[in-house]
Amino acid sequence: AKMEAEDDLQFTEFLKRNKRNINCLVDKEKNIRLKALKEFNKDLFDESNDAVISKFWRNHLLKPLVLIYDDKVEKLRELAIEITSKLIDRFELKDEAQVIISGVVARMDKIPFPEQSEEVRIEFLELLQKMLEKNSYQFVPQLSDVTVMISKILLDLNPDMKNKASNFCVSLC
Structure with missing residues (x-):
């Protein structure tokens, strides 16, 4: 139970730090979307707590990330695929x-x-x-x-x- 409480606290902190980037994934400006994807590509894999990243990916990042598959900017689509691929490597x-x-x-x-x-x-x-x-x-x-x-x-x-x-x-x- 203590470990779950620690994970919940870490998750809450991680979500706070990354909520803005989730919102940036749907911004009209491609540079803002690109910056958010680059930060996710770094932050998701710098964080060592699998429970935190798994919950964040499945509950908050997945759908906005998949929407980027339809982005008009090729570089953004490639980065979204790369992030998805790395997360699939990491989790069931x-x-x-x-x-x-x-x-x-x-x-x-x-x-x-x-x-x-x-x-x-x-x-x-x-x-x-x-x-x-x-x-x-x-x-x-x-x-x-x-x-x-x-x-x-x-x-x-x-x-x-x-x-x-x-x-x-x-x-x-």
């Missing part, structure tokens, strides 16, 4: 997978792709691959959307993309 994959999968599918399920950057499309697919390896059962609720998305990705002219999509299909099976 739970219900947040549904939010992440929906965000990725929204960027890659139509032709022409809403995601115009080849590099970012590859990063999205690598993120999904990492999620699949971490917890494949999280894909079951959205399997039909994911398979439709993959069928579109396989039409991509980029050979690296086709290769990664093929490998993803094999892993998914």
